[in-house]
Amino acid sequence: KGEGCTEEAVGKIWAKSEAGAGGAKMKLTLGPQGIRMVPSEKGARRPGHAYLLHRITYCAADRRHPKVFAWVYRHQVKNKAVVLRCHAVLVSKADKARAMALLLYQTSASAFSEFKRLKRQSDFRHVQQQLLGEAFVPLVPLRRLLNAKCPYRPPAERARCAPRLSSILEEEEDEAFGPGASLGDPGRAAVLRLASDMRGCSLRG
Numbered sequence: 001k002g003e004g005c006t007e008e009a010v011g012k013i014w015a016k017s018e019a020g021a022g023g024a025k026m027k028l029t030l031g032p033q034g035i036r037m038v039p040s041e042k043g044a045r046r047p048g049h050a051y052l053l054h055r056i057t058y059c060a061a062d063r064r065h066p067k068v069f070a071w072v073y074r075h076q077v078k079n080k081a082v083v084l085r086c087h088a089v090l091v092s093k094a095d096k097a098r099a100m101a102l103l104l105y106q107t108s109a110s111a112f113s114e115f116k117r118l119k120r121q122s123d124f125r126h127v128q129q130q131l132l133g134e135a136f137v138p139l140v141p142l143r144r145l146l147n148a149k150c151p152y153r154p155p156a157e158r159a160r161c162a163p164r165l166s167s168i169l170e171e172e173e174d175e176a177f178g179p180g181a182s183l184g185d186p187g188r189a190a191v192l193r194l195a196s197d198m199r200g201c202s203l204r205g
Contacts, residue, residue, distance in 0.1 A: 009086035020090040066094035
């Protein structure tokens with residue numbers, strides 16, 4: 001772990017690939033979801049690879065081979081066991097390898113910071129609902145829930161055994177705060193109207 005942890009693995013990869021001559025040509029893309037690699041030649045039978053951001057534990061430009069960009073990835077194998085493996089690519093320039101390492105580090109740090117912010121926000125809202133009750137805490141706008149994206153979390157469609165998502169009907173949620181709903185006593189009605197107004201303000205914001 002830490003600085004220099006990939007050097008031994010990169011040395012083995014370098015020797016096995018005959019100094020990069022035996023490797024396959026791939027197109028690599030760095031994005032908010034992680035690393036994506038596809039064959040550079042059209043019609044190639046080699047499969048593409050996707051390395052999700054939240055599973056990349058380390059990345060660096062190799063010191064002994066400056067044109068090599070390497071990263072450590074947490075692979076999930078049988079019985080939910082986790083194996084750390086080093087991956088490496090040879091790029092055209094040493095500056096490019098260093099820039100890729102810096103970009104991936106900054107992307108990961110930013111995504112992790114956003115993940116923690118959303119987690120704190122969710123925990124705070126949950127505590128409020130437990131202490132005050134759901135009627136006193138405005139619901140998160142449905143559009144914000146559907147549009148919220150955190151790159152540090154794995155996409156649902158790529159996660160193993162991910163449950164299928166069904167559509168959400170906004171009408172059911174709106175009816176609970178609609179003017180025709182049965183609200184009971186006046187005090188409760190006033191509280192629900194206040195919660196509805198606060199929710200409307202958050203939607204416009």
